[in-house]
Amino acid sequence: MSSPARLFGHAAVMVTLVLAALPAQARLVQADLARVAVAPPPGARAPLDLAATDAMTGQAVTLGSVIAGRPVLLLPVDYTCGNVCDPMVSMAAEALAATGLAPDAYALILVGIDPRDDTAAARRMLTDTLGAPAASVKPRALIVSEAALRRLTTALGYTAVYDAGTDSFAHPAAALLLAGDGQVAQVLSPLALTGRDLRLALTEAGDGRVGGLADRLALLCYGYDAARGIYxxxxxxxxxxxxxxxxxxxxxxxxxxxxxxxxxxx
Missing domain, CATH: 1.20.5 (Single alpha-helices involved in coiled-coils or other helix-helix interfaces)
Known part of the structure; x- marks a missing residue:
């Protein structure tokens, strides 16, 4: 797990990106905006038994069945967002494709943060963002109930705030890297990912089982904590x-x- 200082740094940057993209007529007050954050508690783990609907197939699934024991990039998004959700999805998919890892070694999972969005909205977002059919990386877009969403976001320390004035969500532009058992390994910015960085992160989340020896050795270069200036x-x-x-x-x-x-x- 990344240190609290690093997580705070990531969250601050990511929240700033989304807030900067909000329409000028947003009516959220400072107290509301202060709640927008991604701060996983120690040992945070996504509930694998979380019930969801696969937007592409319409079938009922669980989060665990979609993760299937692999490291995954979990991206909470608003399927009808007009700000940065589309570029978050496309840039995350591009970074995953650039890792050079086999497609079945990882997964990109989208979870809708607006309970009003349906499977059609999710499919439309994927088509508009990645084309039809999607490229080599095929995200799994999930629709969850309001209760399931609350359970997931609480477990992950993820907070989004709805703005009725603009009918939009202020939310962190964050991706959560999960290990195969659902444990949060890192919080990443999907707007600043490279294939190499993501390959190393997936290798770490997979406990060395995803990448090769060179990846595990290269991870040592990532042991420097720039936020605190120590190793x-x-x-x-x-x-x-x-x-x-x-x-x-x-x-x-x-x-x-x-x-x-x-x-x-x-």
């Missing part, structure tokens, strides 16, 4: 050991060169 404990230990080994190697080299110099002098 995470695992990477700190690795750097400490590496430093000790380097100092020992330099000491042995100096010792060997000194003995060689004395022998030549004798």
């Amino acid at each position: 995470t404990p695992l990477v700190q230990r690795i750097l400490t050991v590496a430093g000790i080994v380097t100092i020992a190697a330099i000491g042995l080299l100096i010792f060997g060169l000194t003995r060689l110099a004395r022998r030549r002098a004798a």
Whole structure:
């Protein structure tokens, strides 16, 4: 799980992006806007038994059956949003396609945050955003009841606020990376994803089972916490050991060169 400082930083940037895109006539007051956030509690986990409807097939499913034990990018969206939801979906799909991972190694799941949206609205969004048929990455768009949505967002620490004045939602432009068991691994900005970064994140969420050895090694470069300016404990230990080994190697080299110099002098 990302540190609270990193999550706060991600959330602040993502909320700002969505709020900046809201219509000028928005009537939400500052107290309402202050509630808009994504702040998963420690050990946050999406309920796998959450009931939903697959927008493409109309079939009843559960969140767990769609995740199917894979790391997933869960993207809460407003299927009739006129702001940044469309680019969030398209950019997330492009980043997933650029990971180079097999399509069955991950999933992109959309969950509607407006209980009034139906399967037709979700299908229309996918068609308008990704084309028909969708590209190599085919998101699973889910429709959930108001009660199920409340349960999901509470578990994930995700808060959106409805603005009746503009009939729109102020919500974080956030994607939640979930491990195969539903646990929140990271909070990401779908508007700032690269294929390489996402591949590493999916590898981490998959506990090393998705990517290859090179991916797991590259993850060490991501142990630096820029928000606090320190390394995470695992990477700190690795750097400490590496430093000790380097100092020992330099000491042995100096010792060997000194003995060689004395022998030549004798």
